[in-house]
Amino acid sequence: MTAMTHLTRRNFLGAFALPQGRAAGASTRPDIIYITADQQRADQLSCNGNAAVHTPHLDRLAKEGAVFPNAFCQFPVCVPSRTSMFTGRYPHAHRVGSNEARLPADEILFSELLQGAGYFVGGAGMLEQDLIRPFDEFTLTPGARPKQTPELSGLDRAKRSAIFSGPEERHRDVRCLRAALRMMERAAHPQFIHVSFHQPHGLVQPLERFARKYDPARIPLPESFAAGLATRGEEFQRAARKRVLSGLSRSEVQTIQARVYASVEMIDSFVGEIVNAVERRGTARNTVLIYQSDHGDYGGEFGLVDKSPTGLTDALTRVPMVIWAPGFFGPRGSHRALVEEVDVLPTIFEFAGLPVPRRVQGRSLAPVLRGQASEVREAVFAETQEDFSSKMVRTKDWKLIVHRHEAHELYDLRTDPGETRNLSGSHRPIETELRQRLETWERDTRA
Numbered sequence: 001m002t003a004m005t006h007l008t009r010r011n012f013l014g015a016f017a018l019p020q021g022r023a024a025g026a027s028t029r030p031d032i033i034y035i036t037a038d039q040q041r042a043d044q045l046s047c048n049g050n051a052a053v054h055t056p057h058l059d060r061l062a063k064e065g066a067v068f069p070n071a072f073c074q075f076p077v078c079v080p081s082r083t084s085m086f087t088g089r090y091p092h093a094h095r096v097g098s099n100e101a102r103l104p105a106d107e108i109l110f111s112e113l114l115q116g117a118g119y120f121v122g123g124a125g126m127l128e129q130d131l132i133r134p135f136d137e138f139t140l141t142p143g144a145r146p147k148q149t150p151e152l153s154g155l156d157r158a159k160r161s162a163i164f165s166g167p168e169e170r171h172r173d174v175r176c177l178r179a180a181l182r183m184m185e186r187a188a189h190p191q192f193i194h195v196s197f198h199q200p201h202g203l204v205q206p207l208e209r210f211a212r213k214y215d216p217a218r219i220p221l222p223e224s225f226a227a228g229l230a231t232r233g234e235e236f237q238r239a240a241r242k243r244v245l246s247g248l249s250r251s252e253v254q255t256i257q258a259r260v261y262a263s264v265e266m267i268d269s270f271v272g273e274i275v276n277a278v279e280r281r282g283t284a285r286n287t288v289l290i291y292q293s294d295h296g297d298y299g300g301e302f303g304l305v306d307k308s309p310t311g312l313t314d315a316l317t318r319v320p321m322v323i324w325a326p327g328f329f330g331p332r333g334s335h336r337a338l339v340e341e342v343d344v345l346p347t348i349f350e351f352a353g354l355p356v357p358r359r360v361q362g363r364s365l366a367p368v369l370r371g372q373a374s375e376v377r378e379a380v381f382a383e384t385q386e387d388f389s390s391k392m393v394r395t396k397d398w399k400l401i402v403h404r405h406e407a408h409e410l411y412d413l414r415t416d417p418g419e420t421r422n423l424s425g426s427h428r429p430i431e432t433e434l435r436q437r438l439e440t441w442e443r444d445t446r447a
């Protein structure tokens with residue numbers, strides 16, 4: 001770290017800290033519970049309209065709080081996406097463009113800022129080391145590799161899913177839940193607790209009691225399953241054919257999806273336990289709870305499961321987002337506003353009464369949650385590939401994906417929500433307008 005970045009960081013954090021190390025108003029600031037699932041699609045919530053999956057606890061939080069069916073991640077790969085959550089900045093600005101990339105020394109994480117404001121900062125589950133660094137306490141819960149172990153049964157051919165039939169307390173997400181609950185119980189207030197579940201990421205491994213509830217034969221597959229890769233660009237098709245996960249039969253994909261749904265219901269039940277703990281201790285009205293995922297999954301679209309090859313279709317970029325803070329805003333239910341994961345940080349800061357750092361590129365959702373505004377922005381953005389060579393701009397009606405190395409993609413989401421008919425080149429005015437929007441965004445968010 002250079003002297004300059006030291007100075008920047010100290011000045012920055014200094015704005016939040018008090019001489020005694022306990023910030024003004026700290027004792028009345030809300031507790032913040034930030035729960036993440038890994039690789040859950042936005043449509044894998046019953047409150048987002050999916051009748052095949054059962055998520056009663058998140059549905060309740062959505063009803064008493066808000067759910068955003070139009071929430072998007074910034075880069076559909078774990079570490080770049082989570083770095084956007086924790087910095088409130090776009091990937092090309094924070095420069096973490098792969099799971100291997102290190103966090104640049106001049107990036108400041110909101111966990112550090114909350115600490116400076118007097119928060120206990122704790123977490124459990126999985127997280128990249130660079131993002132864990134500022135935590136006061138983080139309980140890592142590493143999980144089983146995708147192979148048959150005595151605790152797993154029914155491993156599928158793609159080695160993507162199995163059923164966890166061992167003692168429940170040994171499941172990595174049960175261990176994550178228990179560690180988080182202990183931390184909540186023990187830690188001083190205000191507390192920021194990050195509960196970072198592994199599921200429903202592969203190896204998908206629902207507990208048996210949830211797996212039992214989902215019959216693979218009854219799991220509907222998306223319309224684009226049957227057409228397979230035919231609607232995709234040539235480069236994408238080539239990359240997809242190299243994957244072991246392509247060429248799966250309908251029943252193989254249904255088996256995997258049934259276990260994904262079971263795993264989602266399992267995580268939902270864990271969310272219920274966390275909310276119970278908050279209500280038992282009587283702090284619900286001074287708590288802000290956020291639930292989201294770091295990216296989606298193909299879920300059978302184009303014949304694919306998992307998230308590879310990486311792309312910018314809604315399958316991968318659209319994520320669940322539920323916010324519940326009964327002391328801060330009333331029941332909003334499902335809200336159509338276009339929102340981004342970079343918005344979480346400024347939202348938390350606004351509810352906590354803390355100034356939002358100028359480097360942050362997201363926007364607070366508080367005005368929308370309080371009913372003072374109906375929209376946050378006209379378009380959302382995402383990017384991908386190691387060199388940020390593919391970029392997406394998406395309004396409610398249209399999506400443009402610009403690739404550096406292959407043909408662009410333009411979709412009319414009003415008539416083609418599954419993104420199967422590429423209209424690039426045939427709708428010049430809208431394509432030009434979206435292209436300009438993308439260029440403006442890139443220019444304005446570079447640093």
Ligand SMILES: [Ca+2]
Nearest residue numbers: 038039078294
């Ligand atoms: Ca991930």
